Amino acid sequence: MGREWGALFPNGVGDEKGHPAPPCSIAIPNILIDGRRAKAVDNEGQPLPTLVYLTCEKRSQYHHNFKAGAMNALIWVSSRISNAPVILNVDCDMYSNNSESVRDALCFFLDEKKGHEIAYVQFPQVFDNLTKNDVYSSSLRIVSKVDLHGFDSYGGPLYIGSACFHRRESLCGTKYNKACQQDWMTIKVETKNNEESAHELEGICKVLPSCTYEENSHWGNEMGLKYGCAVEDVITGLAMQCRGWKSIYFDPPDRTGFLGVGPTTLLQALVQQKRWSDGDFHIFLRHNPLLYGYNIISLGLQLSYCLYLLWAPHCLASLYYVSVPSLCLLRGISLFPQVSNPWVIPFVYVFFGNLAFSLVEFLYCGGTCLEWLNSQRMWLYKTTTSYLFGFCDNILRLLGFSKSSFVLTAKVVDEDVSKRYEQELMEFGTTSPLFTVLATLALLNALVFFVGLKRLFVEDEPISLALNRYGLQITLCGLLAFINLPLYQPLFLRKDMGKMPTSATYRSIVFALVTCLTAMY
Numbered sequence: 112m113g114r115e116w117g118a119l120f121p122n123g124v125g126d127e128k129g130h131p132a133p134p135c136s137i138a139i140p141n142i143l144i145d146g147r148r149a150k151a152v153d154n155e156g157q158p159l160p161t162l163v164y165l166t167c168e169k170r171s172q173y174h175h176n177f178k179a180g181a182m183n184a185l186i187w188v189s190s191r192i193s194n195a196p197v198i199l200n201v202d203c204d205m206y207s208n209n210s211e212s213v214r215d216a217l218c219f220f221l222d223e224k225k226g227h228e229i230a231y232v233q234f235p236q237v238f239d240n241l242t243k244n245d246v247y248s249s250s251l252r253i254v255s256k257v258d259l260h261g262f263d264s265y266g267g268p269l270y271i272g273s274a275c276f277h278r279r280e281s282l283c284g285t286k287y288n289k290a291c292q293q294d295w296m297t298i299k300v301e302t303k304n305n306e307e308s309a310h311e312l313e314g315i316c317k318v319l320p321s322c323t324y325e326e327n328s329h330w331g332n333e334m335g336l337k338y339g340c341a342v343e344d345v346i347t348g349l350a351m352q353c354r355g356w357k358s359i360y361f362d363p364p365d366r367t368g369f370l371g372v373g374p375t376t377l378l379q380a381l382v383q384q385k386r387w388s389d390g391d392f393h394i395f396l397r398h399n400p401l402l403y404g405y406n407i408i409s410l411g412l413q414l415s416y417c418l419y420l421l422w423a424p425h426c427l428a429s430l431y432y433v434s435v436p437s438l439c440l441l442r443g444i445s446l447f448p449q450v451s452n453p454w455v456i457p458f459v460y461v462f463f464g465n466l467a468f469s470l471v472e473f474l475y476c477g478g479t480c481l482e483w484l485n486s487q488r489m490w491l492y493k494t495t496t497s498y499l500f501g502f503c504d505n506i507l508r509l510l511g512f513s514k515s516s517f518v519l520t521a522k523v524v525d526e527d528v529s530k531r532y533e534q535e536l537m538e539f540g541t542t543s544p545l546f547t548v549l550a551t552l553a554l555l556n557a558l559v560f561f562v563g564l565k566r567l568f569v570e571d572e573p574i575s576l577a578l579n580r581y582g583l584q585i586t587l588c589g590l591l592a593f594i595n596l597p598l599y600q601p602l603f604l605r606k607d608m609g610k611m612p613t614s615a616t617y618r619s620i621v622f623a624l625v626t627c628l629t630a631m632y
Contacts, residue, residue: 144162173323247377346394353403353407378545392502546615549598550611554619555623558624
């Protein structure tokens with residue numbers, strides 16, 4: 112902030128199109144606009160701020176630590192050029208939509224009573240390319256409209272990696288101390304470097320984003336963004352709050368502060384969720400808020416973090432409910448209480464009550480009924496695929512069979528994919544283990560649903576007796592088959608390039624049939 116802006120390769124690992132960086136590259140700090148000398152002006156004659164383009168040095172024998180490493184390099188370079196007290200972090204696929212956002216954030220930082228406690232001001236992550244009914248549930252409507260507001264009651268929201276204003280000293284590892292309150296009005300930035308030319312500054316800063324600069328230092332551990340986690344933003348925010356700082360969540364009521372680009376294919380959405388759930392569960396295992404923040408942050412904030420850090424193991428419950436009742440129905444096993452039994456009431460209340468509550472909550476937050484249905488579908492898809500793979504990756508990592516990885520989400524799509532996205536047709540078009548799991552579960556529940564109907568209308572057992580025994584299981588299979596309707600179309604009906612690949616279709620059919628035959632015999 113102040114009079115300096117930085118530009119960087121997205122995530123620190125490639126160019127603006129997501130192409131990977133070469134195995135060996137040099138550090139390039141380039142001052143494009145030297146705003147310190149006020150030579151560059153805009154169309155209205157106002158001086159432009161300093162604009163710096165930066166690429167980090169990369170060598171195969173050094174780990175560049177992805178986005179966290181790139182962000183830390185920007186912190187080092189900016190501290191030498193301006194050392195401004197506030198840093199704005201915006202991802203490569205986001206842009207400022209409200210010129211008042213800077214003033215809004217500074218109002219929190221400069222508050223006379225509580226401003227000195229604030230480490231960062233987090234704005235919501237909003238996407239401007241969503242379809243009318245948000246087919247991939249990328250808006251995170253409940254998270255941004257309900258959950259993050261609730262964080263404010265316990266010390267502030269988690270850091271979500273973009274659209275965030277940071278206090279430099281808190282991001283650089285300083286512990287909060289009431290005695291170190293600073294009067295920002297007395298800070299004079301850039302006074303030390305006004306005499307140095309842009310060329311001289313580039314030469315001085317060239318060593319800062321080099322591979323060896325942070326060796327044997329606390330950067331990536333106690334200072335800056337933390338390394339070793341796929342969601343470096345969440346663990347960095349937690350570390351700042353455990354050092355005594357607080358945060359603020361601000362959602363402008365009139366105009367959104369920042370806008371970005373959401374996933375336009377199902378695979379992009381699932382891969383993104385897999386990375387988040389993998390990294391979040393990694394934090395839970397290595398830096399459990401219940402232990403890491405014990406007697407430091409409030410219990411409410413610890414539990415709020417756990418709400419997201421436990422996304423991955425949630426797959427176990429979801430997989431149980433989408434598979435075990437169906438397989439028991441195939442074997443003629445009544446899993447739930449009979450419909451005539453009073454003990455069925457808690458099951459019905461919990462299941463349908465949860466759906467009713469989530470629908471009312473969604474409508475209250477400005478969504479539509481179809482958008483809510485899409486969010487329920489994506490919740491099912493995420494929990495049974497993304498969270499499952501994220502959970503398995505953590506278990507394999509604990510056992511020493513794999514290492515941490517960072518998977519980029521593609522941002523460039525072709526014209527045909529964009530047209531199908533605008534028509535709200537789910538995009539498959541490629542082979543992925545995620546799609547195989549989805550298709551297998553969808554086919555399994557469709558087959559079992561027809562078996563359940565056969566038990567009601569074809570077999571000799573009276574309909575009332577069969578309905579009494581298997582009513583809830585048939586209803587559950589029917590709802591799962593209904594919510595998977597957009598998946599059956601690319602499996603069997605669609606002919607466009609976005610349909611399910613033939614190999615994935617055959618593979619899913621075989622897996623579903625083998626599972627059914629195994630359960631029956």
